[in-house]
Amino acid sequence: MIECAYLCMDIFDIRIFCEMGFKYHPPGGLPDRRPSIGSIAKYLDIDASTVKARIKRLEQDGFIKYYQAVPNYR
Known part of the structure; x- marks a missing residue:
């Protein structure tokens, strides 16, 4: 576990966050x-x-x- 004064996170917290923020979007598919x-x-x-x-x-x-929605202006 990463120790710090503000927030303590372990590898699962980091991996969960990465999955939330950096989801793979296949070409031609509709991303969630x-x-x-x-x-x-x-x-x-x-x-x-x-x-x-x-x-x-x-x-x-x-x-x-x-959480933020970002419009696609294409």
Whole structure:
């Protein structure tokens, strides 16, 4: 676990965050807004309730401040 004065994160927190923010979008496919908790849990091989609890903690600790929709003007 990474120790710091503000927020403590382990490798699962980092991997969950990366899956949320850097989801692969296949060419020609319609990308989802963000991956589901279930798909993150399946990809990382951890329980969905664990993923949900960790995301909630990251939000409460202020690491995840908000979710943003960005329009595609094409």
